[in-house]
Amino acid sequence: EVQLVESGGGLVQPGGSLRLSCAVSGFDFSNSWMHWVRQVPGKGLVWVSRINIDGTSATYADSAKGRFTTSRDNAKNTLYLQIDSLRAEDTAVYHCAREGFGWYFDLWGRGTLVTVST
């Protein structure tokens, strides 16, 4: 069974940091380009970042550049998103997703909620 399970979200104060994880099973993670997409509760989807298969190259949305770092551990079938200097506007559900063969997202996790508040 294919599964993408995010974890690591929670309540954090402005200026704090979090590391989100996405544990994958049921498909060949080490040969899959992976993404993070976030969604403010009740709002739309926003692309955050993409990482290549060996983790040597990551691309970020303008809103994520400088504070977000995407990485992966293929031995552990796990994708990560490090978020530093958290701001209220980073409050969202963070989904991990697999990139299909053609610039689309064919598998998604349910997401983990990050709430940035005092």
Next chain:
Amino acid sequence: QSALTQPASVSGSPGQSITISCTGTSSDIVTYNYISWYQQNPDKSPKLIIYNVNNRPSGVSTRFSGSKSGNTASLTISGLQAEDEATYYCSSYTSRSPWVFGGGTKLTVL
């Protein structure tokens, strides 16, 4: 504000057909055929239903179809069923971001 523009809501009766539009620009929909559509139920993960404009993944009902004309992509659902009630998002590869989504369209089956 989302980069792609979708209507906030659409509705239809069971058995009818509905179309959801997704309007973009020359940086995305006009130039690229990397347009996809996702269905999302409350508190669930998005599900891919259309990719590369008009392709359906295995297991997705043939009642779902996609198309593109100029700067507008469209998702058509024929033979509407109660289970189709959900929020639908379009997405496109773009020369700027490089992925953008629409703001989502809530489909109500009357």
